[in-house]
Amino acid sequence: MWNKIKNSKWLYVLLSILMAVILWAYVVKEADPDLTKDVAGIPVTFTGTGILNSRNLIVTEGGEQSLTLNISAKSATLNKLSRDTISLTVDLSNIVEPGTFRRIVNVSYPQNVNQGDISLNTELDGLYIEFTVSKKETKEVPVYVEFSGSIAKGYQAGEATITPGTISVSGQRELVNQVASAKVVLTQQELSETYEGDLAFVFVGSDGEELTDANIQSNVDTVHVIYPIVQYKQIPLVVELVPGGGATPDDVTVLPLLEGAEPLEDQPDGARQVVVGEISITGPEDELDGLHKLVVGQVDLADVITSKTYTFPITLSEGFGNESGIQELSVSVAIKEGALARREFAVTNIVLVNKPEGLNVELVTQSRQVTIRGTQEAVNRIYEGQLRIVADVAASNATAVGRHNIPAKVYVDGSDDVGVVGGDYNITIDITQ
Secondary structure (H helix, E strand, C coil): CHHHHHCCHHHHHHHHHHHHHHHHHHHHHHHCCCEEEEEEEEEEEEECHHHHHHCCEEEEECCCCEEEEEEEECHHHHCCCCCCCCEEEEECCCCCCCEEEEEECEEECCCCCCHHHCEECCCHHHHEEEEEEEEEEEEEEEEEEEECCCECCCEEECCCEEECCEEEEEEEHHHHCCEEEEEEEECCCCECCCEEEEEECEEEECCCCECCCCCEEECCCEEEEEECEEEEEEEEEEEEEECECCECHHHEEEEECCCCCCCCCCCCCCCCEEEEEEEEEEECHHHHHCCCCEEEEEEEHHHCCCEEEEEEECCCCCCCEECCCCCEEEEEEEECCCCCEEEEEEECCEEEECCCCCCEEEECCCCEEEEEEECHHHHHCCCHHHEEEEEECHHHCCCCCEEEEEEEEEEECCCCCEEEECCCEEEEEEEEC
8 A cells, every 4th residue: 555655646746735835934034034124204294183273272393203113024125115105193092181192103114015024113202203282373474575576677666566465373372472574585686577476475574684494384375477568758747828919938937936946948930839848657568658748738828917826737648657746736927027008098999790580789898907918119000009808798698687797809900010918808787678
């Protein structure tokens, strides 16, 4: 029987399998022994922070820590373990008051390894971390822009718009109370167009200094900034002079009523427009290029007997901005000494035109004193018969029975060298049935 078994091939098959198992066990035990390595810089993560915050508490010290673990395992397992696959956590949900705490970390390995194949060699004391929990303070602080760049020539910056204009900061009370504001810094150079973007900010204390390395949280990480850049231009302010009353622009001096102002010296002979100042304005670039002056008002020289002051509002078209802030301009217009002569006449040649039908219109005024002005020579040539007063009854709307004072116009026939001054010349009439 034994000889039969000994001569059977199955005996050798079984012996081969047995030898293979023994050899494999040897290889596993001796050829693939456990290896050991340090896994450094594994970050510690806090859990339960939401519950902690609901209790108005916050981690103020020790919030960012890492540990080194000494681990033994087979080579294949050890290769799967790193600072990115091992997690260390500490639960904060059971902390109910401020204080300094020492807690052991919870070590978790990746799901694709068997935890029983890993030996943690780190001493127990090395698995503890210490951290501080404090009362949380929250407050709103304003955000402002600090511009440290430059603006292109011919352009200017407007007022920055920041969204949100205030941010909520929270953290340890002593630290939060140091924060007075948040600052956004713009460093762009040669700006010639409006800047818009999302920018980070830094906290600033009440002394204006930046707060660095402060463990303070905020409800946003960036703010949206719009920094308007517009073109500006210096525009001359001009008063238009209308010849009248025998006076021309050559016969007057125009003086802007500003502190330290002097008579303008750049008035060309016969100029109808006189520069009396300038303002800085902003607006669309294409429209600014075509704007070379701003006429603020008109002066009828017939209204100026010796001198007169005029005040004109400075009005800009929609889309333009008055950066100088000057809202009105006053000027004094004076007849140059010795430039013109005046002469008075008692005019009796008074004519009524466009009388209402069916009514009688009679003059009450029989004579009016009229003042003419011009050069001495021209005034001397005028005689009373050249002057007449004309009143348009229909234009005055005097249509009812009764006495009316109506406007009239004085004409100097046969002379273009003199004019009438002295304001309005009215006459009185009676209207009867």
